[in-house]
Amino acid sequence: MPVTHEDILRWLQRSTQVLHENSAYLTQLDSAIGDADHGSNMDRGFTAVSAKLASLSNADIGALLKTVGTTLVSTVGGASGPLYGTAFLRAGMASAGKQSLETPDVIALFDAALEGVKTRGKAQAGEKTMLDALIPAIEAGKQAASDQLPPAQVLQRMAVAAETGMKSTIDMVATKGRASYLGERSAGHQDPGATSCWLILQAFSDILAA
Amino acid sequence: MPVTHEDILRWLQRSTQVLHENSAYLTQLDSAIGDADHGSNMDRGFTAVSAKLASLSNADIGALLKTVGTTLVSTVGGASGPLYGTAFLRAGMASAGKQSLETPDVIALFDAALEGVKTRGKAQAGEKTMLDALIPAIEAGKQAASDQLPPAQVLQRMAVAAETGMKSTIDMVATKGRASYLGERSAGHQDPGATSCWLILQAFSDILAA
Amino acid sequence: MAVSIVIVSHSARLAEGVAELAEQMSMGEVTIAVAGGTDDGSVGTSLDKVIAALQKASNPEGTLVLLDLGSAVMVTEMALEQLDPSERQNIIISTAPLVEGAVLAAVEASAGSTLAEVAEAADNGHEMPKGKQEREP
Amino acid sequence: MAVSIVIVSHSARLAEGVAELAEQMSMGEVTIAVAGGTDDGSVGTSLDKVIAALQKASNPEGTLVLLDLGSAVMVTEMALEQLDPSERQNIIISTAPLVEGAVLAAVEASAGSTLAEVAEAADNGHEMPKGKQEREP
Numbered sequence: 001m002p003v004t005h006e007d008i009l010r011w012l013q014r015s016t017q018v019l020h021e022n023s024a025y026l027t028q029l030d031s032a033i034g035d036a037d038h039g040s041n042m043d044r045g046f047t048a049v050s051a052k053l054a055s056l057s058n059a060d061i062g063a064l065l066k067t068v069g070t071t072l073v074s075t076v077g078g079a080s081g082p083l084y085g086t087a088f089l090r091a092g093m094a095s096a097g098k099q100s101l102e103t104p105d106v107i108a109l110f111d112a113a114l115e116g117v118k119t120r121g122k123a124q125a126g127e128k129t130m131l132d133a134l135i136p137a138i139e140a141g142k143q144a145a146s147d148q149l150p151p152a153q154v155l156q157r158m159a160v161a162a163e164t165g166m167k168s169t170i171d172m173v174a175t176k177g178r179a180s181y182l183g184e185r186s187a188g189h190q191d192p193g194a195t196s197c198w199l200i201l202q203a204f205s206d207i208l209a210a
Numbered sequence: 211m212p213v214t215h216e217d218i219l220r221w222l223q224r225s226t227q228v229l230h231e232n233s234a235y236l237t238q239l240d241s242a243i244g245d246a247d248h249g250s251n252m253d254r255g256f257t258a259v260s261a262k263l264a265s266l267s268n269a270d271i272g273a274l275l276k277t278v279g280t281t282l283v284s285t286v287g288g289a290s291g292p293l294y295g296t297a298f299l300r301a302g303m304a305s306a307g308k309q310s311l312e313t314p315d316v317i318a319l320f321d322a323a324l325e326g327v328k329t330r331g332k333a334q335a336g337e338k339t340m341l342d343a344l345i346p347a348i349e350a351g352k353q354a355a356s357d358q359l360p361p362a363q364v365l366q367r368m369a370v371a372a373e374t375g376m377k378s379t380i381d382m383v384a385t386k387g388r389a390s391y392l393g394e395r396s397a398g399h400q401d402p403g404a405t406s407c408w409l410i411l412q413a414f415s416d417i418l419a420a
Numbered sequence: 421m422a423v424s425i426v427i428v429s430h431s432a433r434l435a436e437g438v439a440e441l442a443e444q445m446s447m448g449e450v451t452i453a454v455a456g457g458t459d460d461g462s463v464g465t466s467l468d469k470v471i472a473a474l475q476k477a478s479n480p481e482g483t484l485v486l487l488d489l490g491s492a493v494m495v496t497e498m499a500l501e502q503l504d505p506s507e508r509q510n511i512i513i514s515t516a517p518l519v520e521g522a523v524l525a526a527v528e529a530s531a532g533s534t535l536a537e538v539a540e541a542a543d544n545g546h547e548m549p550k551g552k553q554e555r556e557p
Numbered sequence: 558m559a560v561s562i563v564i565v566s567h568s569a570r571l572a573e574g575v576a577e578l579a580e581q582m583s584m585g586e587v588t589i590a591v592a593g594g595t596d597d598g599s600v601g602t603s604l605d606k607v608i609a610a611l612q613k614a615s616n617p618e619g620t621l622v623l624l625d626l627g628s629a630v631m632v633t634e635m636a637l638e639q640l641d642p643s644e645r646q647n648i649i650i651s652t653a654p655l656v657e658g659a660v661l662a663a664v665e666a667s668a669g670s671t672l673a674e675v676a677e678a679a680d681n682g683h684e685m686p687k688g689k690q691e692r693e694p
């Protein structure tokens with residue numbers, strides 16, 4: 001079953017809810033290696049997104065995701081704003097005009113998002129950022145796609161890989177973003193951005209499984 | 211005739227008046243190579259000094275000058291505050307307990323002030339600062355002292371040398387203070403601090419001549 | 421006309437304070453626009469504020485953008501992407517320390533220097549003497 | 558207890574903004590005291606404000622003082638001269654860039670580091686990446 005426009009709307013609503021529920025947790029993670037705002041940043045951003053969803057029920061998936069991107073850039077207020085903003089903007093460009101997504105479309109969408117985050121943040125794998133959840137997720141997604149799996153199962157594997165990737169950030173030393181100011185002391189803490197990235201992918205997987 | 215306690219009080223009053231009258235001029239000089247506040251800084255500082263003079267009519271010259279120093283440090287608000295403040299503090303220490311000053315006392319007083327400015331500002335001659343008025347003034351004063359001249363004539367020569375020194379700052383490139391931020395472009399402008407230094411010495415000379 | 425300066429900071433007060441200090445040295449001859457804090461006034465950056473500051477600063481001589489922390493680079497780059505390419509060419513994001521760079525840039529810009537010269541002057545903020553250097557002549 | 562930080566600036570808003578930014582990284586674990594502007598609120602420095610900030614920050618671990626411009630060194634040194642020699646020994650005037658140094662000092666101090674370590678961390682503010690460095694990996 002392809003991912004429908006309706007699925008995307010429900011994914012965004014679910015993400016809003018999950019990020020709201022986990023706001024204190026994300027902020028607590030950020031307080032250890034950052035400035036204690038990642039939860040409120042993401043909550044503020046997705047609350048603004050969710051307020052726009054009603055007016056976007058007629059937009060195609062591409063237009064919808066682009067609006068998510070511009071909204072996040074304008075409202076998040078932290079480094080994660082330009083990063084997630086660019087991710088959704090690029091995802092929207094990769095799915096321009098589409099009303100539904102087959103597995104290759106899903107992969108193309110996330111590939112575009114990943115490129116966006118990399119370009120915006122000039123970071124790579126192993127620097128203790130959201131990329132350490134996103135990169136393994138997309139690798140797992142590509143593997144699932146080459147196994148001809150449908151989007152729901154692709155997303156399920158992506159979410160699992162994102163969670164593993166998120167946990168791998170605990171041992172890493174940050175070399176990008178605020179956490180890099182802590183140097184070696186950033187090790188031993190899970191990256192907040194990798195955690196929100198997993199939550200968003202898990203929300204997508206949950207929606208498609210339901 | 212020695213310099214009396216009364217002379218010192220009149221010198222300080224006269225300085226207050228002259229700096230007030232020249233406030234716009236000093237600020238205009240500072241606007242070319244600084245932040246356009248030297249006039250208001252000195253005016254504020256000496257207005258505070260003059261407000262204290264009444265209560266100091268019984269203090270000896272040393273105590274009087276020390277109070278001038280602490281008042282300037284607390285009220286001027288610019289680099290000239292610690293500099294003139296230290297100058298008057300050291301001058302006060304050099305004249306501690308004195309009710310009048312003979313020529314050697316005057317020289318000792320200004321020598322102490324000069325050392326204070328040098329120590330505080332870590333500057334030397336030729337850096338386009340108040341030192342370029344003060345150093346030649348004291349050299350001229352020492353010459354006059356070795357010629358056995360009385361304080362009034364010593365001060366007159368000091369004021370003349372200070373004015374020449376002040377004018378010599380026009381061609382100098384600043385290497386201390388805000389004017390140094392202009393680099394070579396600081397040349398061609400007269401230093402505001404050297405100008406206020408001359409005004410204060412001229413006020414002293416005028417008082418003793420009167 | 422002089423090169424303009426834009427201050428991007430996570431704190432509104434910080435941005436205004438830097439502008440206040442820099443303006444003392446340029447005395448109205450240089451446009452110094454600020455983008456500090458988020459839209460709702462908390463600590464963070466605002467794309468809209470950065471775009472508005474860039475527009476306010478826009479002029480034929482160019483604009484130097486100074487930032488408080490590395491993460492402000494991303495929002496500034498997104499703002500630049502929303503401008504005309506011709507406009508964007510005329511803007512440099514400085515790597516200078518914010519306060520020291522802004523003061524030196526204001527001095528340089530008010531002397532009528534080019535954008536490249538203003539950017540170089542800002543970078544000299546790293547060498548601005550603060551005590552120790554002055555103590556060892 | 559952690560090393561304290563004092564911010565001396567010619568602008569009250571600037572000093573408060575720097576403290577706001579630095580406090581985000583230290584979350585109440587570090588005393589950050591400010592001395593910004595003159596006593597009457599104009600742009601400049603105030604001996605009394607510097608002394609008060611040093612007293613507020615005073616603690617057994619020591620205090621790092623960060624300055625906006627070189628001329629703030631003089632008023633800070635005069636303030637130090639008014640403290641007990643034992644107290645004075647425990648204070649370092651930093652040569653670091655103000656904003657970048659304060660943020661890194663707050664991070665280091667909140668980790669419980671020594672005064673010398675906090676001073677060194679602040680000096681790393683010169684190397685804080687802002688764009689260009691990040692663009693050339």
Ligand SMILES: Nc1ncnc2c1ncn2[C@@H]1O[C@H](COP(=O)(O)OP(=O)(O)O)[C@@H](O)[C@H]1O
Binds near residue numbers: 037083123128191193
């Ligand atoms: N250059 C970068 N590339 C990728 N991700 C980054 C980068 N810088 C920061 N991040 C991510 O952003 C997260 C922090 O986001 P947030 O707290 O909202 O922003 P800020 O650090 O500005 O307060 C980090 O946990 C990290 O995952």
Ligand SMILES: Nc1ncnc2c1ncn2[C@@H]1O[C@H](COP(=O)(O)OP(=O)(O)O)[C@@H](O)[C@H]1O
Binds near residue numbers: 245290291330
């Ligand atoms: N290090 C220094 N040594 C001696 N004099 C100095 C020094 N720095 C600045 N000055 C003097 O101070 C004057 C500027 O005083 P003022 O404008 O009141 O202070 P600010 O530069 O802080 O605004 C300069 O013109 C110069 O003569």
Ligand SMILES: [Mg+2]
Binds near residue numbers: 036038
């Ligand atoms: Mg954060």
Ligand SMILES: [Mg+2]
Binds near residue numbers: 035037077079464
């Ligand atoms: Mg933040």
Ligand SMILES: [Mg+2]
Binds near residue numbers: 240244246247248288
């Ligand atoms: Mg001045």
Ligand SMILES: [Mg+2]
Binds near residue numbers: 600
């Ligand atoms: Mg000043």
